[in-house]
Structure formats: structure tokens, C-alpha cells
Amino acid sequence: MNIDPRVRIGPLVLSNPVGVASGTFGYGAEYEGLMDLGRLGAIYTKAVTLEARAGNDAPRIVETPAGMLNSIGLANPGLEAFVARKLPELRRLSTSVIVNVAGSSEADYLRVVEALEEAAGPWSPRSGAGGATGQEGATGVDGYEINVSCPNVAHGGLAFGTDPAQVERLTRSLRAATRRALIVKLTPNVADIVPIAKAAEAGGADAISCINTLVGMVIDTRTKRPALARGTGGLSGPAIRPVGVACVWKASRAVGIPVIGLGGIMCADDALQYLLAGASAVQVGTATFVDPRAALKTLEGILAWMEGEGLAGIGDIGALFGRS
Amino acid sequence: MNIDPRVRIGPLVLSNPVGVASGTFGYGAEYEGLMDLGRLGAIYTKAVTLEARAGNDAPRIVETPAGMLNSIGLANPGLEAFVARKLPELRRLSTSVIVNVAGSSEADYLRVVEALEEAAGPWSPRSGAGGATGQEGATGVDGYEINVSCPNVAHGGLAFGTDPAQVERLTRSLRAATRRALIVKLTPNVADIVPIAKAAEAGGADAISCINTLVGMVIDTRTKRPALARGTGGLSGPAIRPVGVACVWKASRAVGIPVIGLGGIMCADDALQYLLAGASAVQVGTATFVDPRAALKTLEGILAWMEGEGLAGIGDIGALFGRS
């Protein structure tokens, strides 16, 4: 059986469903020596904000049972440096690049997207119609992932992501600014993810991704202080996988646009849980820290499983759900 | 140094801060052969509902990374059988018994509490003023834990627990029905636990307990169905501990009443994180499945730590927070 591993997200066709999650892969270069980046379905960059951010005080990470907390605080070089130093590198890649965007206000987000539209120029798919398997004509930016769900910044971040009206308005204003793939990244720190997912869809998003991290805290009983300088942080890793799968299962039944699933994916079986739950694609985050090749192994495992099940396309996976 | 391990929750004085969590210890008898139940600070019973409930279809549990999902569905013999068969056993215990109450409507909760008030008679502390170290005069019910946060039932449950107005109204009506300790158990499945905690306080609760389980799902990629018959379940165990500590840290800063911390406590260090974060007492849940003696070991470890730190009372632990 010939498997077609491609996945469509709005105007963009990803070469396969497995990407690497924002904040866990830098801007790609860090892992270049360890793997062929071209085999990734997409690279979701570390968040880009209008101004450079030094990030939160140290320590910023601590391990938890089957997980970790981080309070990086969106440390990034800022829009200008991103355009000057990272964009040229991203143009060279033969994989789709989704720029993760964060801000403290609607205007912030809009200015980042507008500036990137200008810097990258009008989008054209990397080699061939909608394909992402070459770099010819690449603009360096194949889409945006709007981070309205970061628990680690004082303003904006999580506050946006828990209010459907704000999510819809923000999405609509960004939609007007770009024809590239527009993905809204949702937080699990809500009573019900459905209204937020619907708001993103109503605002014109091409897809939603979920989940971002859960708010958590570790206290060092020796120092009697939080292990992270900032107090709370975002919980990621296999510990949160069941929460992510439940969110994707609910959200994918509520919206018509693709859902990109992430949270605790360590291997193909984990990714398949997301795809069976209704995700169209997945991202591998914390697992890359544990095994730099986790994303590629996940992809191989998905393809092997599809072969065993006799499936031709990624979309066929979700159709199997509940029909054993 | 003489350590006084007692903790006051409204009218009730617990003999020590470590209880066993609702749903993980039955009504006490199951673990009687394995330990001295009198050394527990409190037993929080499995939920009692107005009518008997068979519970959800099987399978009801599945393991997850450093955690487990359950969808027991509040299986319990119902109010009448509880009064007839369990209450006499609970009277015999020389530890405080907090009856966990659940329902599908405000009226349900109220009828359970009213019926238990009548069956148990006016509360008198077990042996001595407010003490819980004897069974003399015990009524079998030393307080109520109101479960407005169960993710595993179709009606009520989680819906109550995410709406501050409903939590306040329910608490107020139960407050009018009992002078026993009234504890409201909160869910972490909200954007912000603070308004819910404040609502419970405003309604007259003597304490809040948090957290209940997080909504999660595991899919069996072999059968392509959820591992749990009901689909989603409640995530518990060490995986969720950072979420619980963060909730307790936030809630305890927002209310003046005691906060009882739980979620993933496996050992004394975990419990101390909760106590440092602002909890007045803790509950051990899933850990009991892993090691039936986990609660007692946790208590011993807390007392040893207090000795090392030269602390006299449980309340002194939280005072150390951030002051290393």
C-alpha cells in the first residue's frame, strides 16, 4: 500500500503529520547536526515577540514525575533580530516553518505578523503546489501559530486564551493580515476547551493546536521556595498526555478545522492516540529533550502502524476511532 | 521539641494533617487489616449519593505515565445503605470521618446531608474537646466534603464546580443544614481556582480541599477505542502533583479558611510541598493503591522533618514559605 503522509492545514500542505513543538526546538539550528530536519513535518519555532525578551529569572526548569515545569518566559531575540538573523536560516530549510507568535496585547500580535508578512514577502509553498519538500521559493515563514496560552508571562499569555471573545477578535484581526496558515494554540487551563476552539474557528483560523502547558508548581522543601524562580511554571511531558488527548477529542468534535495535537507525545503510540482522538497532525515537544530523535521515530512508527492497518492517508486514522 | 500535629478545620480538630482521599480508601474497612486506621488524621469516604449507583461501565481504570485515569462514576451503595451498613462501622473508628457527598442537583446534596445529620445525630467530637483520638461519643460523621468536582458523571459533578455562583449557593444551603465541618472540594479544571475558592468561603465553608482529578483520556491503539468504557476519566497520581500544589498556593492566598491539599502525594516531601504552599492539611489518594502505608509513612516523614526544622505546629510549616 502506498501511504501518503501529507496533511493539509489551510493553504499549507505539511509533508507529514509530525512537527516539533514551539519552545522545544529553538529555531531549528540547534538540532541540525543530530538529524535531517527535512524529515520533520513542520518546525514550530520558539515564540517571537515584538521586543526582545530576556526571559524569566533562573532556575527556569525542574523535573516532575513523568514531566517537567518550565518558566522560560518567552525568552527570544525579538522581531527585529528574528528577521535579521533567524529568517535567512529558516528560508534554507526544506521543511515547513510555522512561526509561533506571542504578545502582551492584540496590537503586539498584529505588529509581529504584519512585520513578518513584509519581511518574508507573499507566501509561496516550498517546491510544488502546497508541498513542503523543497526549499525553492521558500519565504521562511509558512504559517503562524498564535500562542494565546503561555502560562509564563505576566501580561497577555494565558489571560487571552481563556476568553472566547478575545480569542475570536484576535484571530480575526490576524486573519486579515495574512493568507498564510493561521493556527491558534489553546491552553488546557480552562473549564471547557470547546468555546475557545469555536472562537478560533469563527475568527478564521485554519487550525487550532492544543495543548499548551498546564500551570504547575514545585516547591523545594530544602530551600522552602518554589524550585522555579518565578514560582509557577508550565507542566509538559508524558504526565499531561491524557489531558491533551481529552482536549483534542473534545475540540475536534466541536470544530470543522484541523486540530493539531500535542502534549506528552513520546512515541508513535502516543501520537496515534491523538490522531485517533481526532487530530490531523501532532507536535513532539518535551520528548525531544529526552531523545532528540523522538519526532522522527514517532513518524516512522506512525507510518509502520498505518501500513499494518492498511491505511493510505493520515485522515484515515481518525476514521477508525471507536470502530474496532 | 514537642510537636503538636493537630489541625483545626472549623469545629473539628484532626489528630494530624494526613488523611486518605475520597474514593481511594472505600469506607475504611478495606485497609483495616493492613494498618492502624486510628493513626490517620481523617478518612474521607467514597462519595455518598442519594440513590445507590452502580457506577460506569468497565473498564474503569487505566494507568498513565506517573498517574492513572479512573471513571468509577461515583459507584456507591447510596444513602440508605450507607446509613444502615457503613455508619455503624464508622462510629467505631478512632479517627475523624469526613463523608464525601455528591449529587446531580442542589436538592440531592441537601437531602444527603440532612439525612446524615438525622442519622448521625448532633455532632460531638470524638473523645475530648474537638479531639479525634478516641471513639467515645463518636457519631460516625465528623464532617462533609462536598464533591462539586467529579469529572466522571453525566449530570452535576464538574458542571457545579466551575461556576462560582452555583458553588456559593450550594455551600450556603448546606451550611444551613449542618454545624459539622463543611469542606468544599474543588476541581482544577478551571481557568482560575480563586473565584471558586472565594465562593465556597462566602457560602460558609469551613475549608476547601483541592484538587480533584483532571479530565483525561487514554486511547488503546489496538482496539482504537478509549481504554475506559466511558471515554474520559479523571487523572490522578504524581503526574498531577505540580498542578495541585499550584492550585493550593493560589487558593490559600485568596481565602481565609483552611485549604486541604491533595493530588499526587506519594511521600512526605510531596505533602510538605502542599503544606509549604499554604495547605493546612493533606490527603493521600492514589498513593495508597501503590503502597497501602503511604499515608502513614507520609505522616511520619512530616513529623521527622518538623523535628529537624524545630517546628512545633503544622501551621508553622506554611510560615516558612519563601523565607529560607
Next chain:
Amino acid sequence: MLQFDAQILGNRELAPGWKELVLRWNGAAGHPHAGEFLTLRVSSALDPLLRRPFAFASFHEDPDGASRAGILYQVRGKATRILADLGTGAFVDVLGPLGRGFPDAAQLEAEGSRPLLVAGGVGLGPILFLAAQLEAARIPASAAGPALIVAGFRNSAAIPRAGFPAGTVTCTDDGSSGYRGTVLDYLSRELPPGNWRLMACGPAPMLAAVATLARARSWEASLCAEQWMACGVGACMGCALPVPGGASFLRACVDGPVFGRDDIDWGKEGGGR
């Protein structure tokens, strides 16, 4: 039921993916009956988290008063992989004996029927233990005839070197050893007529089929069910098995794991070894 640390006396391979664990501990935690089980915590790490249930496959009291118990297990996932790597001398945390086992020798004697012991997959351990206990109680000598043991395997290579009693019928799917066909094929086609009394342990589909057959032939039957367990002691309501009609549930860990033919809706069990 007690919780204690037991030392590993042996952990040898019986066939690819099949091992026998022998545990020893001081003092008595109660003499287990076939069908009863213990739960093990295989490591102090938090993943895997929960204890794992295993049925007793043998039990002895040593002259010095120490207890010695064996389990036969298959390497399946995280916990059994860790268990398989543990060496002699290591300690594991044990809780047991737990649950209700098969009817005891006295009861079978009173019934006067002929014991038919059926094992599939990881159900082998408790069935061999039951055979040994009946042998010790001389049940094979009872009026209705000696106990018959029927055990099913995929092929001859998958048969563990577990010391089967003489006369055991082994069935293999491919006929590479013993009877060619499943245990169920044997029972429905080859079983000599008699006043049979069925006792079975194995995967859920096998149990469901065996229960149906037993009903059709009007045999008494005791079947050992499996279900995911959290506590193992009746406290969590996690190991529920539906009773026929589905209006209520029994707990595998304390109401079972051995149930009568009509106690459980075997077709809906979900778990299964």
C-alpha cells in the same frame, strides 16, 4: 492479607517471554488457595506506577517457617519487563494473598463431579496450582474420575517448561505439539463424556466461550476473570465486572477473581488475560 518485602529466589525463563518468579518471605501471610493472587510493586519509580496482580502458581512453607511462592508470568509491558530483569536476591514489595480462589477440594469432593481444569495464556499459573492442590487433596481419586487438565498455546515453542502433571492435554493452534486446535475445539469436540466440573483461567474471549459451552452442557463452572486493578483490596471500585443484565458490578479483586459461570457477563468483560 499482608504487605511485606519478599526476596527473589529465582526468576528463570520457561519459554520465550515466559518466566517463573519464586519469592520467599519470613513468616506466614496466610496459605493461598489456587486462584488467589498477590500484587507486586516492581520498582520504586513512579512509572510504571500501579502494583501488578499475579496469581499464585505454587506455594510452600519451608521448614524454617518461611513462605515460598511461585508465579508464572508473561513479559507484556513496562512492569513485567522490569520484573524480568530483576535478579536473585532483589526484594519486591508484595501484597497478598488477595481475592477468592477456586472452590476447594472439600467442595469438589462433595459435588462428586470430575474436575476439568482449563488454562489459556497467563491463566496457566493458577490452573497448575489448582491441579497441584487437588492432587495433594487426592481429588483425582474421587468417584467421578481423575482431574483433566487442558492447556492451550500458540505453538510448541510457546509452551513454558512449567512441569505439567501427567495426562495434561496441551493444545496448539498449529498442531506443533499435542492436540491441533484451541482449548475450545478440544472441549467441544474431543472431551470424553462425563460429569465435568469446569475450572478455567485465561483470556476473556476464551472465558466467554467456555462459559457458553458450560451453560450449553449444564456443567458447573468457576472462571477466573481479569480486570485492570488499582487497589486490589476492594477499595477503589476500579476492577468492576458487569453482572448479566448490566445493572450492577462485582469487583474482580475481592468478589473474585474466580466467579461462577453465571455471575459475570463474560462477553462484556473487557479485560482478560
Next chain:
Amino acid sequence: MLQFDAQILGNRELAPGWKELVLRWNGAAGHPHAGEFLTLRVSSALDPLLRRPFAFASFHEDPDGASRAGILYQVRGKATRILADLGTGAFVDVLGPLGRGFPDAAQLEAEGSRPLLVAGGVGLGPILFLAAQLEAARIPASAAGPALIVAGFRNSAAIPRAGFPAGTVTCTDDGSSGYRGTVLDYLSRELPPGNWRLMACGPAPMLAAVATLARARSWEASLCAEQWMACGVGACMGCALPVPGGASFLRACVDGPVFGRDDIDWGKEGGGR
């Protein structure tokens, strides 16, 4: 930097709670310089989850082209307890070499100063590796005098049998072996005058004190910092260390772990070995 499976050649105890791990792998992943490190995944379980960083304490290329690396480690928590239990022949997943190490021999030669190597706690491994590398490059023979190694321990029992170069000054808090006092006591009170060039690795408070002393005496200093790490390759921004003034951060894993005296606000470091 490469990721590969390495086989354990040795894992012996050097003192209570101190062990030396020797790893061997085929092919070259690059010859590490003292101060550089690798990260290990000690088990495939999900708890502990993250890889753990350890500094190279030795490195050899075998005649057959295989690489052999040693690390000295202290058993502290979950991961190092698991590591301590691994036997010869087992495989571990290695990522390395990572980070920037101490200044190399050529640079020290050019400076013409006298190397002063200071170790505390788990900083011992990289300092012994540095001593060996300087020795191999004949730096002790440089104009300003031979390298001096000062290593601090709690007491004589806590000193690992790690093969210290001749002339190493060992300090113990209780005077049970060598100099009585901390490494810092030795440096500030006993150090012969000279044109010293400090290279230190140890717990955060020691590094902070050493940096202060170096500033006061106007010594050049390279200090090896520690911080919690997630990725180890510069991607996660997790291992941030504050630069003086606090307006920005450097990453321990790729900008360090070895930093110049004034690169980092040592007092605020947070981590520390």
C-alpha cells in the same frame, strides 16, 4: 555532538556515594575538552524523565578506533541511583560532547600564568580531566610554574579513590586528611604568591566565593557553572544563568558551562554542584 548508545565498561565505587562510570562506544563523537560534558538517559522509563548532564573526567581513543570516556559521579537522586545500579555490559544513551570547556593549553601557554585548578564536590571529574590534559600538553612545565590542584572534601572518608596527580592539595572540613579547612580557606590563606590563573568547578557557593577572591586578587578565572538542563543543546533556554546586572542570560549548556569570572552573576546562580 552526536547521540549514540555507549556500553558500560566499568561502574566502580570510589568512596561511599561516589562512583566512576567508564563508557565505550564505536567511532568518534569528537575528542572532548575538559569542562565539556555529555548527557545520559539512564533508563527508558518516564520517571526520571530528563537526561542528566555529567562532565568528562577522562577520555581515550582505543587502538581499534573506539572511544572510552570516564565520568566521576555522586549518587544524589533518582537518576544517579539508577545509574549506580547499572552493570558492566549495559547500554546507555549518550548525547555529547556538549558545551564549552576550559581554556585550552595553547591559550594558557600564551597567558604565561600558572594554572590553579580548584575542585569541590562533583566538580572533581572535570578538574582531574583538565589536570590530565594540561599534563599531556606539558603545561606544568610552563614558565610560571607547575599547575596546582586544590580539591575540597567533607572528610577523609569522602575522598574518592580517583587517582589524584602528585602534589594535589586536598582540603577537608575536619582536617582528617590534608589541609584542615575549605578550599577557599586554603586559597585565601595558604596559596603561595604567584601569577595564578584560576580554573574551578564546584558548588555554587564555592564558585561565588572563588570569583570574588579572583576579582580581589585580579586573577583571570574560568569557572564551570551548573544549572538544571532540559535539552543540553541550546534549544530550550532552560539553563539560563544571569549576567551581572541581570538584564540578560547566558545558557549553561552552549554558552558554558565554563564561563569567565565576570560573565555570570555567580552569587545569583541558583544551581551549583
